[in-house]
Amino acid sequence: MASTLIVNARLVNEGREFDGDLRFVDGRIDQVGGGLSAREGETVVDAAGRRLLPGMIDDQVHFREPGMEYKADLASESAAAVAGGLTSFMDMPNTKPPTLDAAALEDKYRRAAGRARANYAFYMGTSNDNLDAIRAIDPRATPGLKVFMGASTGNMLVDDPVILDAVFREAPTPIITHCEDTPMIDAAFAEYQARYGEDIPVACHPDIRSREACIKSTRLALELARRHDSRLHVLHISTADELALFERGPLVRADGSRKRITAETCVHFTRFAREDYARLGNLIKCNPAIKDAHDREAIIQALADDVLDVLATDHAPHTLEEKAKPYAAAPSGLPLVQFALNAALELVHEGRLSTAQVVQKFAHAPAQLFDVADRGFLREGYAADLVLVDDTPYTVRREDVLSKCGWSPFEGTTFRSRIAATWVNGALAWDGTALVGAPMGQRLQFDR
Numbered sequence: 001m002a003s004t005l006i007v008n009a010r011l012v013n014e015g016r017e018f019d020g021d022l023r024f025v026d027g028r029i030d031q032v033g034g035g036l037s038a039r040e041g042e043t044v045v046d047a048a049g050r051r052l053l054p055g056m057i058d059d060q061v062h063f064r065e066p067g068m069e070y071k072a073d074l075a076s077e078s079a080a081a082v083a084g085g086l087t088s089f090m091d092m093p094n095t096k097p098p099t100l101d102a103a104a105l106e107d108k109y110r111r112a113a114g115r116a117r118a119n120y121a122f123y124m125g126t127s128n129d130n131l132d133a134i135r136a137i138d139p140r141a142t143p144g145l146k147v148f149m150g151a152s153t154g155n156m157l158v159d160d161p162v163i164l165d166a167v168f169r170e171a172p173t174p175i176i177t178h179c180e181d182t183p184m185i186d187a188a189f190a191e192y193q194a195r196y197g198e199d200i201p202v203a204c205h206p207d208i209r210s211r212e213a214c215i216k217s218t219r220l221a222l223e224l225a226r227r228h229d230s231r232l233h234v235l236h237i238s239t240a241d242e243l244a245l246f247e248r249g250p251l252v253r254a255d256g257s258r259k260r261i262t263a264e265t266c267v268h269f270t271r272f273a274r275e276d277y278a279r280l281g282n283l284i285k286c287n288p289a290i291k292d293a294h295d296r297e298a299i300i301q302a303l304a305d306d307v308l309d310v311l312a313t314d315h316a317p318h319t320l321e322e323k324a325k326p327y328a329a330a331p332s333g334l335p336l337v338q339f340a341l342n343a344a345l346e347l348v349h350e351g352r353l354s355t356a357q358v359v360q361k362f363a364h365a366p367a368q369l370f371d372v373a374d375r376g377f378l379r380e381g382y383a384a385d386l387v388l389v390d391d392t393p394y395t396v397r398r399e400d401v402l403s404k405c406g407w408s409p410f411e412g413t414t415f416r417s418r419i420a421a422t423w424v425n426g427a428l429a430w431d432g433t434a435l436v437g438a439p440m441g442q443r444l445q446f447d448r
């Protein structure tokens with residue numbers, strides 16, 4: 001039996017922070033408590049008062065496999081994820097080919113087996129003509145059904161109102177949406193092109209992919225979900241204006257019921273704003289666009305106020321060569337998994353969130369929302385997916401980036417916390433400076 005005891009930890013779990021110890025045996029948490037003493041032959045780790053958290057579960061990544069392995073793949077990006085304290089990921093369907101049926105979905109699970117360092121799951125995608133495949137999907141085979149209600153990388157736009165209505169009526173899993181109104185964006189783009197020709201400044205991105213386009217599309221998603229009582233999770237909220245559309249309160253209410261409509265934001269919307277385009281240009285071009293400082297502030301507050309339920313990354317790597325193109329040709333998206341938890345913990349250092357709130361949004365909530373079995377909490381019997389956080393400064397350098405694209409929007413940034421260790425299914429995956437051992441990621445199971 002492989003047994004590890006972590007002593008002298010500051011455990012953060014389910015709204016509480018407390019001093020204690022944690023033992024895991026054969027990949028599962030065995031005991032959470034105080035004053036645990038080492039057994040013979042057991043590995044003992046002295047946390048020396050550092051914070052021990054459940055591993056983060058990222059409900060939105062684009063790891064690019066199959067079809068765009070020159071940007072990223074399941075092995076490279078899951079390595080970056082565990083270095084960042086992210087122990088599970090849910091990957092998007094806008095690959096090549098797109099994930100539009102059960103065969104494409106299972107192909108992804110086969111690719112991840114033995115190569116992913118973090119636990120993995122894959123979303124089913126939606127198109128204007130795959131309703132039969134959606135109806136046939138096994139709800140335990142995928143976290144949910146992704147609907148691009150706005151066109152983005154991969155052009156998987158679903159804009160047929162009859163199909164959208166049917167999808168919201170019939171989806172056998174939670175529906176997760178990218179909400180931006182494409183006709184409004186296309187019209188704005190044409191205006192900016194008429195004004196600037198091929199030299200549209202990237203700082204116009206939040207005006208082209210406008211807040212109005214987000215609001216309109218999010219309203220439509222909510223209307224459809226209310227009409228059909230669907231389980232809807234709206235991804236990457238980027239504006240202050242959309243916040244008023246969502247229910248304020250905990251994901252799991254006092255009476256045990258769960259919100260049916262939930263919302264996510266992403267780390268970059270809490271760290272960047274319009275003024276950063278001058279410094280970072282296309283590197284922070286993403287969809288939806290990073291907007292204004294007041295949006296960033298309102299989004300952070302909405303995490304604290306339980307208006308936004310989930311924090312994720314939307315990790316979307318592109319090469320530097322692609323990002324060096326002019327605005328219109330440069331693809332949208334940024335690599336984030338490796339430094340997402342460090343960035344989220346800055347909100348704690350700034351006094352905006354507690355560590356328990358970061359854990360709630362980035363570990364507990366995605367587990368609950370997607371019915372993930374036995375993960376996302378420090379609970380006896382649960383998988384030993386753990387992250388140890390050290391409060392010593394860490395400056396991001398390009399040479400330390402593990403994502404295949406080889407760059408980070410945080411290069412040169414000094415974070416006040418670093419990831420000292422990550423365990424996946426009880427195996428050390430990251431020791432604070434290097435990857436350790438063979439890939440130990442497992443397929444996520446959904447209790448539904």
Ligand code: DOR
Pocket residue numbers: 062094152153178285286287288316317331332333334
């Ligand atoms: O910025 C983005 N990049 N937003 C998306 O919706 C897709 C993603 C990608 O796949 O590149």
